[in-house]
Amino acid sequence: MAEAAAADVLTDVHRGVGRILLNRPKALNALTTDMVATIDQTLAAWEHGQLSAVVLASTDKKAFCAGGDIRAIRENSLAGDTEASERFFATEYRLNARIAEYPVPVVSVIDGLCMGGGLGLSVHGTFRVVAENTVLAMPETGIGFFPDVGASYFLPRLPGATGMYLGLTGHRLDAADALYTGLATHFIPGDGLSTVTNALADNSEGPVDIVLKGLATPSPVAESELAKIRGDLDWVFGAPTLAEIQRRLHRLDTPWAAETRAALEAASPQSLDITHALLSRGREQTLRACLGNELALTRTTIRTPDFLEGVRAALVDKDRSPAWQYSSHG
Numbered sequence: 505m506a507e508a509a510a511a512d513v514l515t516d517v518h519r520g521v522g523r524i525l526l527n528r529p530k531a532l533n534a535l536t537t538d539m540v541a542t543i544d545q546t547l548a549a550w551e552h553g554q555l556s557a558v559v560l561a562s563t564d565k566k567a568f569c570a571g572g573d574i575r576a577i578r579e580n581s582l583a584g585d586t587e588a589s590e591r592f593f594a595t596e597y598r599l600n601a602r603i604a605e606y607p608v609p610v611v612s613v614i615d616g617l618c619m620g621g622g623l624g625l626s627v628h629g630t631f632r633v634v635a636e637n638t639v640l641a642m643p644e645t646g647i648g649f650f651p652d653v654g655a656s657y658f659l660p661r662l663p664g665a666t667g668m669y670l671g672l673t674g675h676r677l678d679a680a681d682a683l684y685t686g687l688a689t690h691f692i693p694g695d696g697l698s699t700v701t702n703a704l705a706d707n708s709e710g711p712v713d714i715v716l717k718g719l720a721t722p723s724p725v726a727e728s729e730l731a732k733i734r735g736d737l738d739w740v741f742g743a744p745t746l747a748e749i750q751r752r753l754h755r756l757d758t759p760w761a762a763e764t765r766a767a768l769e770a771a772s773p774q775s776l777d778i779t780h781a782l783l784s785r786g787r788e789q790t791l792r793a794c795l796g797n798e799l800a801l802t803r804t805t806i807r808t809p810d811f812l813e814g815v816r817a818a819l820v821d822k823d824r825s826p827a828w829q830y831s832s833h834g
Contacts, residue, residue: 513542514563519705522550522558532570533562535621537592543625544599551607556708558606559701560625561613565637565694568612571620572596574647578815581806593652593802596621597795600654604628604791609712611704613697614638614688624653627687628791631716634679635694640687643674645771648814648826649805650778650798656786657794662686665741666730671779672741672749673767677730684728689713690720733760740764746780772810773830 514525524543526533543560550558562568572592580589603610603625610629618626619641626632634640642651642659651659651671659667662685669675670685682688692700696719707715730737740752740761753765768776778801786794805811809829817826 512536512539513546515542515546517550517553517555518701520554520556520708521701521705522546522555523701524558524560525563526561526569527563529562529564529566531573532567532617533564533622534570534573535596535625536573536576537588537595540592540596540599540621544595544602547599547602547606555608557609557611557704557712559611559613559704560629561697561700562615565615567617567622568614568638569619569622569625570617571622574620574649574815575819577806578812578820581812586803586807589806590803593799596624596653597799600624600628601792601795604654606630611700611712611716613700614640614682615694615697619643620651621653623655623658623687627658628654631690631712632682632688633690633692633697633700633716633720634682634688635692635697636679637694638679638682638688639676640682641674641676642671643676645672645775645779646674646814647818648772648775648808648810648812648828650775650782650801652798652802654791654795654798656782656798657789657791658687660783660787664734664738666734666737668741668780668783669737669764671783672771672776673764674771675767678726680726680728681730684731690716691722692716692719693721733758736760746776772814772826772828774808774810774828775814778805 512528514527516523524546577589611631612626612629613633614626615635616637617639642655644651659671666685679691683691703715703719736756740749743749743752753761813826817823
């Protein structure tokens with residue numbers, strides 16, 4: 505395969521199917537500016553070719569993509585290098601929009617961890633394939649940030665209030681939950697994921713959905729846990745304000761309510777405010793408008809004490825004990 509971005513991204517065309525493989529396993533494929541630029545440039549170069557589909561996957565089963573390299577963004581903020589961070593987010597969001605508007609189907613094969621920027625790579629594409637060990641999440645409120653990469657567009661469009669719940673709490677979804685919410689489109693057992701590209705190449709004239717259904721099994725073994733608590737979830741997270749969400753949670757005496765209260769209490773208060781406002785507006789906006797709003801928010805959020813402290817606690821010192829300093833967001 506042709507190598508790019510110091511081998512962190514591998515690309516080639518296999519029998520009319522474009523392949524893009526994330527290849528930074530030691531960092532769980534955390535995205536750098538060079539990586540997102542390489543993917544964007546590759547897709548741009550293929551845009552007017554004769555491809556039948558593009559497959560986006562990982563070389564490592566542990567992670568599809570753990571998100572953006574947020575430690576580097578924190579280091580940029582501490583060094584006062586705002587241009588480097590601006591370049592990363594602008595390039596990443598441009599790539600998200602390109603995937604959403606791509607002229608041939610983009611099939612993401614999500615094996616392992618997929619968080620933050622990993623959802624930005626996958627959810628905007630046409631099809632998202634998951635397997636037994638797939639884990640999806642938007643955990644940004646736990647590091648003093650907010651769900652980005654177009655999350656203010658795709659989360660509000662999930663069933664009921666599940667998007668608000670996922671955005672505020674960072675709850676992790678397994679394959680069954682991903683299929684239930686629509687974040688995933690097909691379930692293929694892990695030992696069958698390597699056959700996706702050849703199957704698409706063998707059936708280049710047929711609908712991609714039919715090809716994937718031929719490889720898929722009806723559902724993962726487990727039943728969706730989100731489906732079981734949808735009534736309570738919609739009632740709580742369908743509330744119009746954060747304060748009312750908290751009040752409704754306290755009125756429920758269930759294990760889910762207790763776990764959810766704990767998740768919100770552990771998150772950055774600043775991030776919760778930003779996220780609730782962003783997702784509340786996003787339902788009425790286009791993807792490009794949502795990405796524009798998110799880009800504007802990154803410029804201020806990454807300089808706040810909560811962001812610097814949240815990334816320190818989660819990814820630098822890894823003590824998991826952030827001391828949030830509620831800072832106004834303007």
